[in-house]
Amino acid sequence: MTPEEFRRIGHALVDWIAEYRSGIEQLPVMSPVAPGAIRAELPARPPERGATLDSIVDDLNRIILPGITHWNHPGFFAYFPSNTSFASVLADLTAAGLGAQCMSWQTSPAATEVEEMMMEWLRQMVGLSPQFTGVIQGFASTATLCALLCARERSTNFSQDRGGLQAEEKGLIVYASEESHSSVWKAARLAGFGKENFRQIPTDENHALIAKELEIAMQTDHERGMRPCAVVATTGTTNSTALDPVADMAVLARLWGAWLHVDAAMAGDAMILPECRWMWGGVEGSDSIVLNPHKWLGTGSDLSAYFVRDTEQLIRTMSTNPAYLKTQHDARVKNYRDWGLPLGRRFRALKLWFLLREQGVEGLRARLRRDLQNAQWLKEQIDAAQDWERMAPVHLQTLCIRHLPAGWAEGAELDAHNLRIAESVNRRGRAYLTPSILKGKQIIRVSIGAETTERRHVETLWRELQEVASAVQ
């Protein structure tokens, strides 16, 4: 492709994206395609001969778009906000154009140093003290895996430099609430702790970890000859944005010499609002923290910010130093290949740079506050409605609700009714919700926070829910 062709098709694709985003509200939020439908549109064998890319825009409309679930749609209330702002799209374009590999400082100094500064800006924005240093990881799941690996190595005085975990005495234990994200459980398994050594601590009526239960569990394990190794506190659980008692957990972690990791994947974005910081009170007592600018803030995936107190501990766990990666500047620079799982790294910090320049901290704060207000408005509607029930506090932008018609009892029928409501709303296409289970009960989860979602979209959702609830009864 010549630079001239690239210009022409690049302009066409920029226009295509602008049109897609402008008209997104007319599309069904959740893709309605059947399994296999997209695959059937693609040839079974790769093309032998190349072609111009002109046909690609047609195919984007014909093949790809029907198979996209629109995360930037104003009716997107599923999972979590995952905004890819226009600023982030432009940054990804630029990063791809530069095509820089950012494994070491020398392989692209700008990528390393912009990342350093963006993590420093973000640290200030979320109100963490300078004892924390940030680095970009892919996703919260892999950042949490990093944390548990570091915990394992600290507890075993770097067993990986000797016989590994398999040579250790049995009994390193990981603790997290029963409402912690599945990636914590996955990380504990992948890091070699094993299911039997992962303690799911009970939660209170607000779905937050009960500190007293954690205390008992750690004490009991100690008496059995086990070693508490890591505690994961969640600030804003995926299900209901429940807030674990970070300060109490920090005290217990310190008492037993365990690593404290704070999983604030989505809620951490809200820490740019000073009025929200009570939610992770005690966070300064943690060893590591993950929060995802690629969720609510507006950088596209992947951009997880991982803050650690002891960078040397992270580097010792993750580093290798073969001859073909050595450079003459190594003593004076950060080589981020030694700060996480993968060796290769894209220039992801550019997304944060573009976004923060365009929005400023004020712009991001205003948008998040809008979402918090929209969530409070919907909470008021639910609380005022006779036949709807709210199943969790609304700390942030997630509501856990269910329809409870007069006279219905707890049980499978009620659960099925609520699952039907969610699936029916999703099929209608104006909104997309995630059904979930909270303390054994079927709930409908409403997560507000797409960049495009205004009050009117939340009002529409509320009307849809009521209509559908009547219709499916």
Next chain:
Amino acid sequence: MTPEEFRRIGHALVDWIAEYRSGIEQLPVMSPVAPGAIRAELPARPPERGATLDSIVDDLNRIILPGITHWNHPGFFAYFPSNTSFASVLADLTAAGLGAQCMSWQTSPAATEVEEMMMEWLRQMVGLSPQFTGVIQGFASTATLCALLCARERSTNFSQDRGGLQAEEKGLIVYASEESHSSVWKAARLAGFGKENFRQIPTDENHALIAKELEIAMQTDHERGMRPCAVVATTGTTNSTALDPVADMAVLARLWGAWLHVDAAMAGDAMILPECRWMWGGVEGSDSIVLNPHKWLGTGSDLSAYFVRDTEQLIRTMSTNPAYLKTQHDARVKNYRDWGLPLGRRFRALKLWFLLREQGVEGLRARLRRDLQNAQWLKEQIDAAQDWERMAPVHLQTLCIRHLPAGWAEGAELDAHNLRIAESVNRRGRAYLTPSILKGKQIIRVSIGAETTERRHVETLWRELQEVASAVQ
């Protein structure tokens, strides 16, 4: 940002990239900036107020570009080819514009099904049988970590579902050549095997693993009560593209029930050339294979293709199934969140789709053959030159060479001389090379394969090397 502003700035950035790529040859390949220079250009605090992005293009030229090492430069002979073709840039732009989260089928069916088909196309392209199924992982390093985790779980009959690796009897062993990539060693440590249980098998005069040595090591470990768990064969080592004897290693792995992982990170791209497939002869006996289209083929990072024989084994190692991730289609579709380390996933398959449409298999084959011919040309020059020595066979596009002036002996002085040559070439800015160590000797590594590198650039490099070698003597 309004869609109109996005169009305007998007067009400007597309033009900027076209100009950057057109003029790239005039830039020094390796960034000449001093540590800290880029960071010093960035404000110490995030902006409170947002601004238009118009200033960004200025800043790209003023702040970012001097700090970029240009991997798409025709004089890029360092590390490995990491081409981000124009087609890939356009695909990344499109993927960012769509902003799809691809953790599950339902969260964007098109992303899952395009990935399925692209991995199927790639499987055909590299000549693997249908017993292998592909999935995109981030980088070869994380794909290798996946492989060793799967190996660990297979050898322990899924210890992670019980007491984990820490509850196992001591002695799971991982084998790889002493020339295997540092990420293999890192993966073995992170997976909990420990340094003492990682065997670096000696290599022959061509830097390939000696099968007899592997056989002895496995037998010896067995006699000591250890359990051979995983064998990593490298097709194309990073240092010298050495070719481990995959077929022999497959026999030994099968004999001892060990997992065979083939690390063909860069060389795997060459398997689209039928005449190169002898290089990984025996690959059908492996359990997993990684190759990186984001290296030589031309998709930008990250896009590692990970092929496995037993998908159920991979899924059982990586899956979690919480309520908030369940969908009604789960039984009939692939949910790639369960096929690797991270939960979140970008729509990366689009890069392969754009590239293959634009180039066709023929286009990619022609480019790779050009690079192989350029490497052979340079090999001939080296072999014909009195005072240059070639330190390894040239199977593909990497040359390991050194300057050996008449009368110089082996030793520190000769090593320092060759390191000086590489660093001096790099400072001059027309080419960028990686100095490395091979069997204890300082070498200069020439890796040919940037999309823009033509014969004349290799000729220029050869002149530079000769000039510099005379000058620094």
